[in-house]
Amino acid sequence: MxxxxxxxxxxxxxxxxxxxxxxxxxxxxxxxxxxxxxxVPKAYGDEDQRAVRIVDASDIPVNYKQKNIQEFWNKLTYLxxxxxxxxxxxxxxxxxxxxxxxxxxxxxxxxxxxxKYSFSGKYGNNLMxxxxxxxxxxxxxxxxxDFDIIHAHDWLTYMAGIAAxxxxxxxxxxxxxxxxxxxxxxxxxxxxxxxxxxKGMKEADRVITVSNLTRDIVIKYYDIPAEKVQTVxxxxxxxxxxxxxxxxxxxxxxxTFLGRLTFQKGPEYFVEAAKLILDKDxxxxxxxxxxxxxxxxxxxxxxxxxxxxxxxxxxxxxxxDVDKMFLLSDVFVMPSVSEPFGLVPLEAMRSNVPVVxxxxxxxxxxxxxxxxxxxxxxxxxxDAIYGLLxxxxxxxxxxxxxxxxxxxxxxxxxxxQVKEVYQRVLALKEK
Amino acid sequence: MQxxxxxxxxxxxxxxxxxxxxxxxxDHYYYDEYLNKSIVERVAAKCYIPMNNLLLDLIKKxxxxxxxxxxxxxxxxxxFQEYTPHVLESFKKLADTGNVEFLAETYAHSLSGLHSKxxxxxxxxxxxxxIKSLFGQNTQTFRNTELIYSDEIGAQIADLGFKTIxxxxxxxxxxxxxxxxxxxxxxxxxxxxxxxxxxxxDDIAFRFSNQAWSEWPLTTDKFVGWLDKFDKKEQVLNLxxxxxxxxxxxxxxxxxxxxxxxxxEKIINHPNLxxxxxxxxxxxxxxxAPIHVPNTISWADEERDLTAWLGNEIxxxxxxxxxxxxxxxxxxxDPGLQKDWYRLQASDHFYYMCxxxxxxxxxxxxxxxxxxxxxxxxxYMNVLSDFHIRLGNFTAxxxxxxxxxxxxxxxxxxxxxxxxxxxxxxxxxxxxxxxVEELSFLYYESNQALRDKILKVIGKxxxxxxxxxxxxxxxxxxxxxxNYKEKIRQKIxxxx
Numbered sequence: 001m002x003x004x005x006x007x008x009x010x011x012x013x014x015x016x017x018x019x020x021x022x023x024x025x026x027x028x029x030x031x032x033x034x035x036x037x038x039x040v041p042k043a044y045g046d047e048d049q050r051a052v053r054i055v056d057a058s059d060i061p062v063n064y065k066q067k068n069i070q071e072f073w074n075k076l077t078y079l080x081x082x083x084x085x086x087x088x089x090x091x092x093x094x095x096x097x098x099x100x101x102x103x104x105x106x107x108x109x110x111x112x113x114x115x116k117y118s119f120s121g122k123y124g125n126n127l128m129x130x131x132x133x134x135x136x137x138x139x140x141x142x143x144x145x146d147f148d149i150i151h152a153h154d155w156l157t158y159m160a161g162i163a164a165x166x167x168x169x170x171x172x173x174x175x176x177x178x179x180x181x182x183x184x185x186x187x188x189x190x191x192x193x194x195x196x197x198x199k200g201m202k203e204a205d206r207v208i209t210v211s212n213l214t215r216d217i218v219i220k221y222y223d224i225p226a227e228k229v230q231t232v233x234x235x236x237x238x239x240x241x242x243x244x245x246x247x248x249x250x251x252x253x254x255x256t257f258l259g260r261l262t263f264q265k266g267p268e269y270f271v272e273a274a275k276l277i278l279d280k281d282x283x284x285x286x287x288x289x290x291x292x293x294x295x296x297x298x299x300x301x302x303x304x305x306x307x308x309x310x311x312x313x314x315x316x317x318x319x320x321d322v323d324k325m326f327l328l329s330d331v332f333v334m335p336s337v338s339e340p341f342g343l344v345p346l347e348a349m350r351s352n353v354p355v356v357x358x359x360x361x362x363x364x365x366x367x368x369x370x371x372x373x374x375x376x377x378x379x380x381x382x383d384a385i386y387g388l389l390x391x392x393x394x395x396x397x398x399x400x401x402x403x404x405x406x407x408x409x410x411x412x413x414x415x416x417q418v419k420e421v422y423q424r425v426l427a428l429k430e431k
Numbered sequence: 432m433q434x435x436x437x438x439x440x441x442x443x444x445x446x447x448x449x450x451x452x453x454x455x456x457x458d459h460y461y462y463d464e465y466l467n468k469s470i471v472e473r474v475a476a477k478c479y480i481p482m483n484n485l486l487l488d489l490i491k492k493x494x495x496x497x498x499x500x501x502x503x504x505x506x507x508x509x510x511f512q513e514y515t516p517h518v519l520e521s522f523k524k525l526a527d528t529g530n531v532e533f534l535a536e537t538y539a540h541s542l543s544g545l546h547s548k549x550x551x552x553x554x555x556x557x558x559x560x561x562i563k564s565l566f567g568q569n570t571q572t573f574r575n576t577e578l579i580y581s582d583e584i585g586a587q588i589a590d591l592g593f594k595t596i597x598x599x600x601x602x603x604x605x606x607x608x609x610x611x612x613x614x615x616x617x618x619x620x621x622x623x624x625x626x627x628x629x630x631x632x633d634d635i636a637f638r639f640s641n642q643a644w645s646e647w648p649l650t651t652d653k654f655v656g657w658l659d660k661f662d663k664k665e666q667v668l669n670l671x672x673x674x675x676x677x678x679x680x681x682x683x684x685x686x687x688x689x690x691x692x693x694x695x696e697k698i699i700n701h702p703n704l705x706x707x708x709x710x711x712x713x714x715x716x717x718x719x720a721p722i723h724v725p726n727t728i729s730w731a732d733e734e735r736d737l738t739a740w741l742g743n744e745i746x747x748x749x750x751x752x753x754x755x756x757x758x759x760x761x762x763x764x765d766p767g768l769q770k771d772w773y774r775l776q777a778s779d780h781f782y783y784m785c786x787x788x789x790x791x792x793x794x795x796x797x798x799x800x801x802x803x804x805x806x807x808x809x810x811y812m813n814v815l816s817d818f819h820i821r822l823g824n825f826t827a828x829x830x831x832x833x834x835x836x837x838x839x840x841x842x843x844x845x846x847x848x849x850x851x852x853x854x855x856x857x858x859x860x861x862x863x864x865x866x867v868e869e870l871s872f873l874y875y876e877s878n879q880a881l882r883d884k885i886l887k888v889i890g891k892x893x894x895x896x897x898x899x900x901x902x903x904x905x906x907x908x909x910x911x912x913x914n915y916k917e918k919i920r921q922k923i924x925x926x927x
Contacts, residue, residue, distance in 0.1 A: 280453050371805050379451055386452040387809030390816075393748035394808060397786075400744075 001422060002035040004147040004164060006138060006157035010040050017343050018177050021210070022153050024237050028415025034422070037145055039160070041134055055141060127156070128192065135159035142167040149422050153177060155193055158200025165203065171425045174204040179217050182338040185263050198222045201229075205425045208418065210234050210341040211362020232418055233366050235411040236346040246327040252285045252310075253389050256329040256353075258317065258344055259336070261292030266335035266358065266375045271298060273333070275305045276382040284310065284389060289325055291316040326351035330395070331388045335375045336361050345370060349406045354398035356384045366409065369402040433611075434667045434707035434715070435658070435698055436625065438574070438597060439674035441479075442504040442540045443471055444779035446800050450813045459821060461771065461814045466800065468514045475515045478678035483521040485688060489695050490528045496699045498530045498706045501674070502574050505538030505558050506777055508565065519565070526566035532708035533562050535570035535593070541776035542740055544575055544584050545727070546754045549761075552591060554773070571595065572709040576778050578627065578671070578730040579737070582723065585616035585624065593622065595713040597671060600626035601728045601735040611665035613712065614722035623713045624722050627671040627730060631657065636672040640685035651690060655697040658704060666716045667707075671730070732787070740781040745808040749784060752815055756822055765825050771818055775811075783807035836909075846920050847877050851884070859888035861926050865919070871897045872907070872915040 005026070009019035026036055039055050138160025142150070150172045152161030158174055165172040180193045201207045201222055207229045209215040215231045218224050255274070259265040267288060274286040288298065288311070295313070302311045317325055326332070332348035332355045339361035346363065348355050349370075357364050358375035371384040388395050448463035489497050503522065511519040525531045537543055538558040543550040559570050572595040573588050580598035588596050600610025610626035634654070638644045646653065658668055673680065681687040698704045707715065731739040741750055753775060760772050783799045784807045801807040850873075853861065862870065862885070874885050874897055886894060907915075 276453055280455070371809075372803070379453075382453070383451045383809060383813070384805075387805075387812065390452075391745075391748060391809065391812045393744035394805060397744040 001033070001149070001419075001426075002037070002147040003029070003422065004142065004145065004150045004168075004170075005036050005038045006134075006150070006152040006160045006164070007038060007040050008154065008156045010038065017341070018154055020237075020343060021177060021234050021341075024235060024411040025415055025418065027237075028235070028411035028413075029419060031412050032416055032419050034415075034419055037141070037147060039138065039141060039157075041130065041137075055145075131156055131159055131196070135163045139163035139167045142170075149173060149426060151175060151418075151422075152200065152204075155180075155197045155200060158196055158203075161200065162203045171205040171429050172203060173206045173208060173421060173425060174200045175208045175210075176201070176214055176218055176340070177210055178340045179214060179221070181217050181221055182214075182264055182340050183262075185337070188263075194222075198224075204228075205428070206230065206421055208232050208421060211365055213338075213360065213362045213365065214340040230417075230421060232414050232421070233362065233409075234341045234343060235409045235414040236343060236350065236406060237411065238407070239350045246324050248328060250285055252283045253330040254285050254287060254328050255331045255333060255385055255389070256287045256289065256325060256348075257333050257335070258289040258322065258325065258348075259334065261288070261290050261294040261298060263294070264336060264338055265290075265292075266337045267292075267294055267298055268301065269335040269375055269378055269381060270333055271301050271305070271311070272378045273335075273382040273385060274311055275307055276378065277386055278307050278310055281386070281389070282310070286311045287314060287325065287329070288312070289314040289317045289322075322347070323351065326353050329353045331356060331385050333381065333385065334358060334361060334363075335373075335381060337375050339363070346406050346409065349398075349402040352399045352403065354388050354395045354402065356381060356388070367405065369398050369405050432705050433658075433661065433663070433665060433703055434712050435704055436667055436669045436671075436707055436709060436712060437499040438534070438669070438671045438709065439499065439501050439676075440574070440672070441501060441507050441674045443467070443474070443507045443510050444540065444777040445506060445510070445774040446470075447780070447810055447814055450810055450817070452813050452816075455813065455817050456820055459767075459817060461817075462774070463800075467510060471510050471514045471518075474675060474679050475518045477683070478675050479515075479518045480521060481683075481688065482674065482677045482691075483518075483525060485692055486531075487521075487524060487528070489692070490525075490530045493695055493699055495530065496706065497695050498532070498708050498711070500532040500534060500572070500708045501525075502534040502536045503562075504536060504540035504777075505554075505561050506540055506774060508561060523566060526568065532572065532710050533566050533568050533570060534572045534574050534597070534709065535559050535562065536574050537576055539773040539776040540576050540778055541773075542576060542579070542750070542778050542781065543776060544579060544587075545737070545741070546750070547757055548587055550754075550757055551587065554776075555591060572597065572713070574598075577740075579727060580624075580724055580729075581727040582617040582725060584727070585622050585724075586618035589616060589619035589622035595623045595625060595709050597625050597669075597709060598627070598724075599728055599730040599735055600628055600669070603735070604722065604724050604728060608720075608722075609662075609665060610669065611661060611667055612720075613666055613716045613718045614720060615718045617721045617723045620718075620721060623718055625667065625669055625709055625712065626722070628669050629730070631668060632670050632672050635670065635687075635690075636676045636680065639676075639681050639687055639690070648686070649690065651693045651697045654690075654694065655701060655704075658698070659701070663703065667712055738787060739785050740778050743784070743786050743804075745786075745804065746781050746784045749808060749811055749815070750781060752812070752819075756819060759822055759826055762829075763822065763825060768818075768822055768825060775815060775818060780807070780811050784811070846916055846923070847881055849920075849923055850877075851881060855884070855888060858884060861923065862888055864922050864926065867896055867900050869915055869919055871900045871904075872912070873919060875901055876912065876915075 005022070007018070007022045010023060026038060029036060037055055134157065142164035148170060150161050150164050150168070150170055152158050152172065153175045154177045161172050161174060164170070180189050180197060184190060201218065201224045207218060207224060209218055209229055209231050211233060212231050215229050218229050219226050257267060257270045259267070261267045270286070270288065277284055299313065302308050314325070326348055329348070330353070332345060332353045334342055334345050334355065334357045336342060336358050337360060339358065341362035342357065343363070345355040345357050345367070356371045356373060357367065359372050360375050364370070364372050371388070373380040373384055388398070445462045446466050447461050450458070450461060486499060501522070508519070526533065535555055535558055537551065537554040538561065539554055541554060543554055555573070562568055562570055571593065573593040574597040575584060578598045580596065585596055596616070605626070610628045614624040614626065616622035616624055634646070634649060638646070639649055641647060661668070677687055677691065695706070698706065727737055728735050729737060729739070741747060760768070763769065783801050784804045786804050799807065801810070850858065865873070870885070870889070874882055
């Protein structure tokens with residue numbers, strides 16, 4: 001079985017959970033003898049290629065006049081996109097985006113000349129334009145390679161998936177890692193993104209969601225028939241052994257939030273919970289690691305609550321810094337308002353940190369050794385954190401059982417379920 | 432003749448309200464009063480009242496031939512008094528028939544037997560007193576919380592004067608042996624041990640309404656047919672179960688009440704069967720052998736062990752923290768603290784913290800008011816923390832009172848010591864400045880050496896006055912004593 005898989009990013013070039021998940025999945029699929037062609041825009045050349053053959057979309061020549069693509073291009077509504085919905089992007093990346101925009105203007109000229117053109121590989125201002133161009137590349141690839149089934153990850157790649165399906169006639173599976181409802185909240189839906197998501201799912205032969213939470217959203221808001229949607233929970237890669245030790249420099253206990261500072265992640269609830277705890281117990285420090293559009297309002301709120309001396313912002317952390325942060329933490333909190341899955345708590349548990357997670361997260365469906373609260377229940381969240389900090393046995397128990405639990409959440413198992421989805425889709429096609 | 436022994440357990444814990452850590456030190460009411468009241472009222476309407484009435488009818492109908500036994504935890508009795516006094520009246524009526532034996536247990540339905548012999552004994556006594564005052568019975572039979580039993584627990588129960596104890600006829604302690612005989616405690620053979628026939632008991636308590644069960648529906652004929660098949664040498668058929676089986680666990684629609692209404696007739700009319708209470712069985716039958724239970728058993732879950740309440744990390748920490756104040760509670764006379772002390776000991780709180788149900792035992796989920804064992808633990812620990820704070824305050828207050836008293840004593844001695852240092856000449860001058868009252872105080876509150884000194888300088892006539900004055904006055908309060916002392920001290924200072 002051979003799969004043409006469309007992604008947007010691949011390790012080590014990752015801005016969000018999508019890259020991590022698609023990497024884990026491809027590795028898991030390989031164990032079940034599934035071959036893959038993984039398409040990402042702009043492969044940097046240092047990606048881990050043990051798992052898949054990565055085709056850099058930039059390496060595929062696009063013949064503008066090729067008939068199928070021409071048709072697709074005609075059907076496609078070209079969308080300009082405002083800066084307010086840039087997913088997975090941090091303020092630090094502003095400069096880079098600016099560069100990208102300059103690039104794309106040049107690249108447009110290339111396109112018209114019918115040549116290869118280059119993708120920025122990052123989510124940016126010109127996202128919609130890139131989505132459209134990626135779709136054309138998708139069609140081009142589909143006509144040149146041999147495969148049995150198409151698998152597209154998240155809305156950014158859905159147009160590519162649809163184009164590939166049209167060109168090849170092979171079945172399409174789309175994978176919902178997040179929905180526009182999670183990213184923006186019900187009142188700020190970007191209808192264009194929503195449209196692409198819906199179109200992708202309607203055109204697909206099967207939809208995979210990363211949690212039942214996401215499955216419910218897909219059925220309820222996108223009007224996708226329930227029997228077409230199947231949940232395959234994400235998993236986690238086994239831990240790399242960290243060979244560094246971190247010296248604790250503060251005597252207080254440390255409670256950590258790690259994620260983008262956006263509406264979706266609920267950072268403001270973490271701040272309010274911190275206030276409740278600090279009122280009762282001064283021997284705690286709170287760390288907020290991440291960046292995002294709520295950064296300034298959160299700083300203001302922390303100052304207003306007069307807890308700034310015990311509440312620290314680290315900015316965006318990656319790589320070893322994340323592992324170090326976990327080594328310093330006594331409790332990890334994920335108060336997400338809407339989290340399709342949520343990988344970070346699993347990483348925390350793997351590093352012996354007990355976790356408090358919101359019930360509005362997909363990961364809450366699979367985890368037993370975690371305290372689960374409603375994201376808005378600030379008192380419950382504070383109580384859970386306080387309990388973990390003060391009643392020793394609870395943290396001990398979570399650490400002991402949590403590591404074991406996370407070790408059993410293997411991509412191998414998730415990949416097998418995905419393979420079964422492929423098999424069902426292919427069997428249906430044969431009939 | 433074989434005896435059928437019906438024993439029902441009645442218990443309701445005081446469930447805790449949601450108690451957050453920021454309530455610590457401020458809020459000292461721990462219970463979800465609405466929940467507790469509504470549960471007791473509901474169970475009263477569905478089970479206690481209809482079933483008590485049914486038993487009363489049966490006793491009226493069959494007289495001495497129909498008997499049952501109960502144990503009702505102290506916490507359940509408290510709640511009946513508080514929320515449903517008519518339930519208590521109804522149990523009193525049952526007691527008045529003389530056909531009902533009330534057993535002793537720990538007042539708080541606690542696990543104290545696993546922690547401390549002293550606390551265990553205290554709670555049993557408290558429960559015995561409660562049963563005596565409400566139902567006029569001196570208890571002779573004991574049943575421990577959740578039928579928890581071991582050779583050692585049995586031996587202590589024997590030492591406390593009980594003749595009989597109830598426990599589970601667990602497979603792993605019986606082996607090939609039958610639960611249908613009277614056994615004795617392995618350490619003290621004077622204590623008889625009655626073992627629950629779990630198969631027959633659970634046929635009624637758990638399987639009665641299970642339509643997937645091959646024996647469903649269970650009729651009284653079928654049930655008595657099973658009893659009939661037992662070896663005639665066997666002595667007893669112990670049917671021990673939660674009283675809430677009737678109407679609460681098995682709903683009225685299942686026919687459980689009809690079953691119980693008709694069962695006695697079938698048993699009484701059977702030539703080889705009769706009803707007996709545990710105390711009667713204990714008198715009537717010769718025990719056949721000691722039963723060895725070196726490791727503690729209970730009637731809970733498949734394992735019949737303690738893992739429903741103790742053994743995981745959070746249960747053990749909560750248990751240790753609870754009993755860390757046992758000693759302090761011994762000296763505590765505050766009625767509010769005492770009440771909470773018992774309510775917090777109920778085994779239910781630990782049951783809610785059990786993590787076994789992650790893999791099995793939906794029974795646990797059915798009984799817990801919490802959405803997870805972790806939530807149960809945090810809530811309990813918050814409450815316990817506040818309880819410890821209050822107890823700490825109480826103890827500190829008492830200690831400071833005691834130390835005040837000690838200080839007063841210290842100061843008093845100081846006055847006396849000062850006086851002893853005076854020469855007789857100076858002392859007699861000093862005494863002239865004192866009133867009869869002061870002299871009287873000084874003489875009677877001081878030591879012998881000072882008394883001699885006083886006698887020497889004042890003469891017999893004056894001494895008589897002091898004596899007369901003393902006889903005419905009431906004993907002095909602490910405040911009056913310190914007032915006198917202070918006056919004398921001032922006079923000494925002035926004189927010097």
